[in-house]
Amino acid sequence: MKAETYIQDLVLKAVTRAGFSPEHAGEVSVMEPKQKGHGDLAVNIALILASREKKNPREIAAAIVKELPSSDSCFSQIEIAGPGFINFTLSDDWLRQGLAEILEQQAAYGNTDIGRDKTVQVEFVSANPTGPLTIGHGRQAVIGDTIARMLEQIGYDVTREYYFNNAGRQMRMLGESVMYRYRELLGETSELTEDHYQGEYIIDIAREALEEKGDALRNLNDVSYFQALAEERIFNEIKNTVARLGIRFDVFYNETSLYETGKIDDVIAALKKKELVYEADGALWFRTTAFGQETDKVILKSSGEPTYRLPDIAYHRDKIERGFDMIIDIFGSDHVATYPDVLAGIGALGYDSGKIHVLIHQFVTLMEGNEKVKMSTRKANFVTLDELIDDVGADVTRYFFINRSMNSHLNFDLALARTESDENPVYYVQYAHARICSILEHAGERGVDLAGGTPDLSLLTAREEMDLIRKLLNWPAVLQQAAEAFEPHKIPVYLEETATVYHRFQHAGKVDGAMRVVTDDEDLTRARLALCDAARIVLSNGLDVLGISSPSRM
């Protein structure tokens, strides 16, 4: 049982017995005090009741505490502090019992079944295959995959999906770029304009076309061959890149299929039927002003081509039709203006857009020392995600991208990532894990291990030991909260704290020989090894959620 809910229940009853009437159970909120020395969990109900009852909050707190059970083995102390907080300190017995649960549940510790029998689709990256993934895509890839992993841990059935537009102008320009490069290789003068893709990879693909077809395509004026070739080659690269980060998509969904299956036409027809579209200036407009927007939006250009909105609406309709309980879209902040149109479209078609969660992440500013690096796929002066992984490795890459809140701008200093990667916090967390593995191994060499049942955990009494248990027991709540709020950056924050508390625990043995893990006292040694193992389990589970390896040696 979770301590929070237990306390909430206890206090709620005491409040009623003391003659007060809380408006709702949520009014008794149990929180973790920031300050050490204020217990493990605190309740501020007396402060809330004070203004309503026009009484001294400390007196109210006293009245409530009087109604709490006089002896409860779960707590070692209950006290009134400050302006009227009631602070609960968990008993060592309660903590040790929690430790036993960690050892029992192993890799499953922290998992819940909140999402049992529920499906969720996470759409992310979704970059059109016009060039290698950039660092900006990298942030989105890691955010999306980590959110997917968190949701899996709390029981959801997750589908990772990648959507791409292969029907529009961008891809045509890509094909044209390859075609012109191909002609250049045949000695013709360049027809490439500023609007075309300039990257070296375009020439590589053109060279492939040359090797495959010779000069047979010299006078071809149809880009489709070049476009298809480029799409295939570039997509392979994209898949390889994300695979290096441990990311695998379940579904690649392409725009073209929406036309082939008639889903685009269906949307137009449905909107027409509801009289939410009209023709003007040769284009077809979606009456988004009916949904509180400033202007109506074009969905079919005068050229007959759709704008991105139309296939996006059709695609999201398809997602809902596929029956997902929850749909998560992850976009860069350059897309903030597009999703209201899509949600309006979904609503207009009679669907519940409430199950769609749109998460916007802010940009990555790439720094090379003190200089900003401008990034543009078209101009090809970017640092690719692949190059970044080459430089700092997959673990550091993932950690950098997930370490901060997604609505905060990310300053990614390449020089720092390269030269000072040893100082990176990811090594700090991994090192704690490696240290534990090492100590377990060392004990094993001396003939002490954890085989043969749970040790006598009551031998754990030192402050460093209890602090570590406290921290480890927070993991399920951290994971659940991070998953439900879609805030993956809370995981690394927690892991760094946990690593610190572990390092402090192990370091205590350096200062005081009696605090060493492996001593001549075999029972105590086994109890401490169990604690080490629990720390290993939690760190490993946490790193796993981040898609980062847990090395046993460094």
Place this chain on the structure above:
RNA sequence: GCCUCCGUAGCUCAGGUGGAUAGAGCAACUGCCUUCUAAGCAGUGGGUCACAGGUUCGAGUCCUGUCGGGGGUACCA
């Protein structure tokens, strides 16, 4: 103009539904390795939480405005 994200230590950033003395890493400075990894631990210095009002027992957190920066505001995606 309008929408949106951001502004917290020298730098990069955390700060669950408002709570008690605002934190971490890096950088600077000082200690700590004969035995379980010093990729570590302990400590010192460093702040008008951009600014001004407001809401209340209480605001870094909520509301309004101002300033500064990012992104958007297309018949590009």
